[in-house]
Amino acid sequence: MSLTPRSSVVLFLVLILPLAGAGTGTAAAAAGYSSDDLHKVLENHGLPAGLFPRSVKSYNLDQNGRLEVHLDEPCLAQYETRVFFDRVVRANLSFGQLKVLEGMSRQELFLWLPVKDIIVRDPSSGLIVIDIGLAFKHLSFSRFEDSPVCRSKPGIWLKLGGRKGAGLKDQ
Numbered sequence: 001m002s003l004t005p006r007s008s009v010v011l012f013l014v015l016i017l018p019l020a021g022a023g024t025g026t027a028a029a030a031a032g033y034s035s036d037d038l039h040k041v042l043e044n045h046g047l048p049a050g051l052f053p054r055s056v057k058s059y060n061l062d063q064n065g066r067l068e069v070h071l072d073e074p075c076l077a078q079y080e081t082r083v084f085f086d087r088v089v090r091a092n093l094s095f096g097q098l099k100v101l102e103g104m105s106r107q108e109l110f111l112w113l114p115v116k117d118i119i120v121r122d123p124s125s126g127l128i129v130i131d132i133g134l135a136f137k138h139l140s141f142s143r144f145e146d147s148p149v150c151r152s153k154p155g156i157w158l159k160l161g162g163r164k165g166a167g168l169k170d171q
């Protein structure tokens, strides 16, 4: 029996891919040590680069899209509203979508609401959709292109970070 070039390629893939997947260095997995690295990861997923603030210390992305972002400390950043970032933000990243599992809340009037989902459905619309549970916010993509400075304030962790981002009153 002789293998055609085509079937030997298939055979090669069948034999090699499971081995590659079992290793640590798969294509989708990534880790980095600055907000610049994270910018590239977000852009490669069709999302605006500045979804996280500048004080990103490191991040880790595994092959299932689990993203963990580490900041120096819990802090508040000013977008079109204030956004709270916990020291560790966990999310699932896929193309055009960041499903936030914990560590990010937005101020809406008097309430701090956990961000659940950040979605770019149609890149040509220039819009980003943020699901905060009670509502979907449609915001301009361009507002999230630059990472803002994130400022820590005494007590913000107690107020916001310690309770996994349930809807909380501000004060």
Ligand SMILES: *[C@@H]1O[C@H](CO)[C@@H](O)[C@H](O)[C@H]1NC(C)=O
Binding pocket: 064, 065, 066, 092, 099
């Ligand atoms: C996040 O991703 C993990 C691993 O792929 C999955 O098990 C989990 O259900 C996802 N969570 C959400 C809320 O989508």
